[in-house]
Amino acid sequence: MQQHSEDIVQTLKARGLRVTPQRFAVYANLLHRYDHPTAEDILNDLNQDAPTSSQATVYSSLQALREVNLVREVLLEEGVRRYDANVEPHHHFRCKTCGSIADIPWESLSHIDLSRLSSRWKVEGYEVTVHGVCDCCQIEAD
Amino acid sequence: MQQHSEDIVQTLKARGLRVTPQRFAVYANLLHRYDHPTAEDILNDLNQDAPTSSQATVYSSLQALREVNLVREVLLEEGVRRYDANVEPHHHFRCKTCGSIADIPWESLSHIDLSRLSSRWKVEGYEVTVHGVCDCCQIEAD
DNA sequence: CTTTGTGCAAACGATTTGCAGGATG
DNA sequence: CATCCTGCAAATCGTTTGCACAAAG
Secondary structure, three states: OOOOHHHHHHHHHHOOOOOOHHHHHHHHHHHHOOOOOEHHHHHHHHOOOOOOOOHHHHHHHHHHHHHOOOOEEEEEEOOEEEEEOOOOOOEEEEEOOOOOEEEEOHHHOOOOOOOOOOOOOEEEEEEEEEEEEOHHHHHHHO | OOOOHHHHHHHHHHOOOOOOHHHHHHHHHHHHOOOOOEHHHHHHHHOOOOOOOOHHHHHHHHHHHHHOOOOEEEEEEOOEEEEEOOOOOOEEEEEOOOOOEEEEOHHHOOOOOOOOOOOOOEEEEEEEEEEEEOHHHHHHHO
8 A cells, every 4th residue: 555745745634734844754654664663763764864853743743643543553562652554443463572563454353253242331343462473583483 | 369368478479479568569459459550550559548668669569570470561551551460361441431441351252263364473362452432431421 | 924843952750770778588 | 697679769761841943834
């Protein structure tokens, strides 16, 4: 699901966000990587060659993007807040060795029977976190 | 699954932990409540009447208990670390309105078919997070 | 030209650490 | 009585905020 610059600009505008170079850069960065980076990861990536965004701006951009539902937070590790431009329902795999996180498409897991849940709750959705060891770490373990 | 003082002492010893009043209190507190408290919640609860533990000690007790697998962290909210003395596999429900968290027994959800997952991963387990609105919040919404 | 975003530095809250004295096994 | 734990205060880390200036629409 590659997006061109113009698409990104339109997406941001459509959600009522002003398009600034910094905000654009944060969202584009998140769209083009799949490693669920932290705010710091994004900042480092953007400023790799030349400084383009400040820390405060990355944080506020993430917040703005989150508010209009273009970005979501992913919480799978103690005290670590990661971000994801994939806001469609999906599941996650987390490697307990290297801490990497991968997406699991919604269709890859069978639908879950929620009928036995307490009727006291109005259920709106669910998400599965699978844990184990990723391929890289299995190889290294040998 | 109520535990008496003597049981708790034995449990701690069995895991190689020295039994101090503070550590005992942290674990006992966590065993007797089901609201998945934060470190601060526990501290406040313990010091409600008279000061019994310091902040640093609550944190270090939680860490020690976690290392011997008597306590686990529960991460369902942005930037909030909660603790749970239920270390058996189980799922969670989170109310998006009040933020409360409830346990879902393992048997309440159907087993999930993991066969379609990438074979690159060595899967060790999974956990489901269900979200929606709890009964209290549904009533208030009317 | 009005509104909103940026960057800096200071403030903040939760957690961690160093260390001296105290309790545990 | 050696080892490990506690409490305090200071340090640290990620995140947020206040404010003057700059850019977007």
